[in-house]
Amino acid sequence: MDGYGLLGGRIGLRSEDGILDLSVFARNLLDKDHYQTLSPNAYGVVTAILGEPRTWGVTLRSRF
Known part of the structure; x- marks a missing residue:
């Protein structure tokens, strides 16, 4: 079987206080x-x- 590659990625934003994180x-x-x-x-x-x-x-994280 021949080799292959897969392409993926993640990009996100985090609030300055670190409470919200969206990616x-x-x-x-x-x-x-x-x-x-x-x-x-x-x-x-x-x-x-x-x-x-x-x-x-989409991932949304929150800390509290």
Whole structure:
């Protein structure tokens, strides 16, 4: 299997007092089809776990 790379990132803002923290994130930004694992067994069958598709979200944290 050929090598590959995945692109992801996170950027955020935090209030000066540190009480609020807001960030947006993305994983597998280019939506690359990939496998987490490929495992051949003794009978010639190959099992695989597919990698996550493009995922994005927002995180809001608060301290009190």
